[in-house]
Amino acid sequence: MSTIYDVAKAAQVSPKTVSRVLNGDAPVGKKTREAVEKAIAELGYVPSSAARTMRSQRSGLIGLVTGAISLSPLDPAASGLPDIFIVKGVQEGLENSGKTLLISDTGGRSDRVPSLMRTFVEHRVEGIIYVADYHRQVSLPRLPGHPPIVLANCYDDAHTPAIVPDDRFGQYRLVQEIIAHGHRRIAYLTLSDQLDATRLRTAGYRAALQDAGIDYDPALVVVADTLGDDTEAQAECLWAALDAVLALDDRPTVICCGNDRMAMRAYGMLRARQIEVPADIAVAGYDDYRAISDSLFPRLTTVELPYVEMGRRAAERLLAAMAGADTEDAAPELIRGDVVWRASVPALVTGPS
Amino acid sequence: MSTIYDVAKAAQVSPKTVSRVLNGDAPVGKKTREAVEKAIAELGYVPSSAARTMRSQRSGLIGLVTGAISLSPLDPAASGLPDIFIVKGVQEGLENSGKTLLISDTGGRSDRVPSLMRTFVEHRVEGIIYVADYHRQVSLPRLPGHPPIVLANCYDDAHTPAIVPDDRFGQYRLVQEIIAHGHRRIAYLTLSDQLDATRLRTAGYRAALQDAGIDYDPALVVVADTLGDDTEAQAECLWAALDAVLALDDRPTVICCGNDRMAMRAYGMLRARQIEVPADIAVAGYDDYRAISDSLFPRLTTVELPYVEMGRRAAERLLAAMAGADTEDAAPELIRGDVVWRASVPALVTGPS
DNA sequence: CGGTGTCATGACATCGGTGTCATAAACCGA
């Protein structure tokens, strides 16, 4: 690998002049510049970021820790949408910053986090983004001399800047929209009630009902998913939940599911009971996991989990923090996702009773 | 950030001795070692990989280029399973190598590849893995002084070491298994026929029929997906394909789909025609995209696209190449995926005719 | 025509580690 000295020799100038051509930080004569550029091209010279980093004390690197890559989408604790889209958002947010992203994966084992963080510090990353696999609280190890950190899809109790989805609002808007389409009996089959998402979305569901003057019926809200990756158990749980709400005297006209995967499963289970979607009953999901929501037949009404936007926002916040902005917020920043209205929830035509 | 000199001063030894403690490459007295370790802990010293890289000429970095993160799973050219699992496999394969993975994403724009590769060379990566979004041929820019490269999920015409899925074998085994369960009329609704995967899998399908002594019926093989991301067009294409095979005099008892997403859509479309899965007709997929295959109801019989294994293998090949092994192969290495047998394809009970 | 800038360029030190070689101290067998 050729160095700046090789280029200097070939172009018969000093290394410093080559540096000036590379960085354009001082005027260089036209003929000199051309000679240097020719030498660079001929030698295939590429500057060493290690040397540059050492001299300038700026690595141009940003570290991202995630479990995204290693977690199976099966993990039911995950909301269902590969949080890899958060990474995509981060990439977008950093696109014009000239920074290079160093991505490390925990392989689902959080005990690896400290070691990954250490690698980042060794590389003198200028900022760190921690991406959680689902909306939850985390607790990060504090390393000496660590750079600014931003949390995405999670929050901690140390007021670290955090970006999370606005789960409450998402479910609120969905139910509001469903009500606007004439529905009154709206079931909500939730994910495990140990998840923040479930707590928040249930609150949104209730608020939407209340704002529409509809009484809350506890019988319509059922936990229909299990933690862990036993899909058989999940299926049984959902089956039982469907049993429960379908057996009600005043049967719901819509079934909201905790995520799109549950909705997909519900399609099949309803069909197995000779219930047509959406003719006999409407189904809605959550996440807008498009591989599912946009390809199911009929296509699924759902709420977008704004992962890309969250990632972008996390990148912005991090760049700001790196620039010295005071980004300490008391509360996590909530990102709203849109309701995506598709064919699975038709307007309710009140038939003859 | 403290340096090795700060540590040396605090421990009252020379920087070189600190280096020895860090790397264990020469004996150090017990008391000296303890003093150094104490100083490291107190100062929170973390060595700079930039300085180490510069001196040792070894960065410990491996670059990975992918479009994985940015491609929507919607992209129908993609086989449907997020190729992010290839990245997971690579991470696994590198786990014990002590290398750090630098991941860059093309954002779906292949014109960015040269710039990403250049960034890799600037960081003096010791090897590069290129991950394609679906099985296909690629053509990579050759950079001066580039390190060993391994291709994953793609191949080129320059004999670059390449790891691809064994699509022919996968479909062969699936159809073989289906035949073993008593089926004779097996439809195959393919992805776009412009994909390598389609060509190879169709060959596998035909080989399995032939080996079982079943005549190939061209009417049973229909292209049922479009390139591009127009899901409406895809749905129409599948609907028409289903029309075609269901209208046949000797109706198929199984429908093999080009991927799991298509199978999922077929579930819905068949139900809309009052056809039960699997009671009236069996459905199989491809990819084992588990968020779909394992959660559909009934659960989907499919073929695993061995992405994790491919990634692991690519990492192994790269490490071997970096160690100087001669890895030039004439042909890409084929990785086989298992048939995953689930409820959507029951054994055919020959009823009274 | 001398003084004063401006422009283009180079010499040199420096960033933080580590390879090489030197050296002092400890050990060991005869």
Add this chain to the structure above:
DNA sequence: TCGGTTTATGACACCGATGTCATGACACCG
């Protein structure tokens, strides 16, 4: 007790950039 080896440690140079400062060549101005 002494030469020879091993062990523990340090001095110094070097990896490849770039910041600082110096300098030579012109141009411009009065």
